Amino acid sequence: MSKRSYYWFLVVPFIATLVPPFYARRGPTLFGFPFFYWYQILWIVLAALVVWWVYLATRKASHE
Amino acid sequence: MNSGTAIFIALVLAVTVMGFLAARWGNAKLNTLDEWALGGRRFGTLVSWFLLGGDLYTAYTFIAVPALAFGAGALAFFAVPYTTIAYPLVFLIMARFWSIAKRRGYVTTADFVHDRFGSRWLELAVAVTGVLSVMPYIALQLTGMQAVLERVGIASTNASALIFLVVAFVLLAAYTFTSGLRAPAMIAFVKDALIYLTVIVALAIIPAKLGGWAHIFDAAQAALAAKPKPGSIILTPNLFFAYSTLAFGSALALFIYPHSVTSVLSAKSAQVIQRNCALLPLYSLLLTFIALLGYCALAAHISVGKQTNLVIPQLFAQFFPNWFAGIAFAAIVIGALVPAAIMAIGAANLVTSNILQSFRARQTRPASEFAIARYIALLVLAGGFAIAVFLRPQFAINFQLLGGAWILQVFPAVILGLYTRWFHPAALLLGWAAGMAAATWMAVSTNFATFYPLHIGGGVLAGANMFYAFIVNLAVAALLTLVFNAVKANAGSDLTTAADYA
Secondary structure (H helix, E strand, O other): OOHHHHHHHHHHHHHHHOOHHHOOOOOOOEOOEOHHHHHHHHHHHHHHHHHHHHHHHHHHHHHO | OOHHHHHHHHHHHHHHHHHHHHHHHHHOOOOOHHHHHHHHHOEOHHHHHHHHHHHHOOHHHHHHHHHHHHHHEHHHHHHHHHHHHHHHHHHHHHHHHHHHHHHHOOOOHHHHHHHHHOOHHHHHHHHHHHHHHHHHHHHHHHHHHHHHHHHHOOOOOHHHHHHHHHHHHHHHHHHHHHHOOHHHHHHHHHHHHHHHHHHHHHHHHHHHHOOOHHHHHHHHHHHHHOOOOOOEOOOOHHHHHHHHHHHHHHHHHHOOOHHHHHHHHOEOOHHHHHHHHHHOHHHHHHHHHHHHHHHHHHHOOOOOOOOHHHHHHHHHHHHOOHHHHHHHHHHHHHHHHHHHHHHHHHHHHHHHHHHOOOOOOOOOOOOHHHHHHHHHHHHHHHHHHHHHHHOOHHHHHHHHHHHHHHHHHHHHHHHHHHHOOOOOHHHHHHHHHHHHHHHHHHHHHOOOOOEEEEEEOOEEEEEEHHHHHHHHHHHHHHHHHHHHHHOOOOOOOOOOOHHHHO
16 A cells, blocks of 8 residues: 555544434443443544554655 | 642742743753744654643633533534544644745744745735634633632632732743743643643542432433523434534634644654644543533532533532642643643744735844744733733633634635645635635624524525635635636746655
8 A cells, every 4th residue: 555545544533523423322321421422532542543553654654 | 828729829830930941941042933932843742742732722621611511512522523533634734734834944824825825915814814813712711710710719809810810911921921932831741730630530539429420411411401492412413514514614723723833833843743643632532521521510510600611610619629629720720821822922923924024025034033023922912811801701702713713714725735736826815805704794693603504405504604614715716716727817936846845
């Protein structure tokens, strides 16, 4: 995969968090948190992991 | 004086001393704009993390977002997708901006626009928009401080609160003047440590006392449903579009604000910014839990009347022992000082570098810029103070909301300009004007609501003002670019080269 194509993974958090019909629901709950909340909290973490992964991938590619 | 008040005062005094000592940090030679305003562009990953975190997640955010959750429910949590998607954007965009700014010595976004589009008017538009949007933001930091002072015990009367505000602000102005960006960078360590401590303790104590999260969500739902304007803890379908467009528009706007740009440019490399895009979301987690404290306040039956800004101070005062409330309130006040200083520096950079400039071709940065910028920063802080103290609080809130819509209107010139020179400078300027007019008109016609009910095809679609205005802006800029290109209008010069962006 070329360096630039990794950047497309950065689009994933947008799709996951900008379409409320996906997650504006009460259940299933987790630790008492409605789905609406734990899903969005989970995506803060997942988006950070995506960014970190793209950082590592593109940094390495730029040295080749 | 009780223990909480004593701790509060001691902490605020301690960071004031740090603010002045920061002038000596890293053998600084504070005699150029780069050193004063950007800390010499030498901050590494850790310092940048604290600085950006202290800059973007302000005291006002920590007061206003839970207040909105307390008053309106699920809508407040637009802040979560907003601060989630901002970082993938920054990862791409601001790393590129950092590179060209470093290569060509830019201190502001308007510096870049001047070189890229060869248009003095477009540069002015970008600079004026930045200053206008950041002034009410400074004022709101004071509002955040005021909310705390009313609870802290040293401000039992309006007069004593005002005296404290004046003293805190004069000291803030003084160390911003002497130390520049190094002052908030150093203070940010204390601010963020205190904020994390406060929130972790709040989460350890408050939910347990209220019977656990499941019960808190149920109680919040019941309380919101019983309000005169019923709310819900689960976003309702009529708000879906409003929620997404507000999150999206806010994320686009976040990093064009002058204070964000100032912090970003102070990093020592583009990699520092990219690494921070994976690390700063820790603050987004923090913000989410602070927002949820708004629900805790509902479950605890906290009553603040119409002053929802008092929700968090009231909650802390009720659940924390006196001495720890002192720490929590100090965290909020220091959390207001850090962004206020950076905002003043960012605005001063725009005024000095882009507004107070001749229309003629310019040479390298004169040394006098640094001397002027420090005084402009004082003026900007005084202006923010005046807005907060002499005008109705609602004015600053309305002005700040509108400022968010305004700052987004420079996105095509500043951010799209990083990637393409396709747009005609005159088309960008007219697009900006159309976006500014549309944002202002929508805000005024809805009595400064965040959302505008757009009537299309017989239905009504409520979306964020800022988003609709941005669409107007882009459409005008694109159409007029086609027109200007067709008539072969002079498209101005471009002083940047492809190598500058690497």
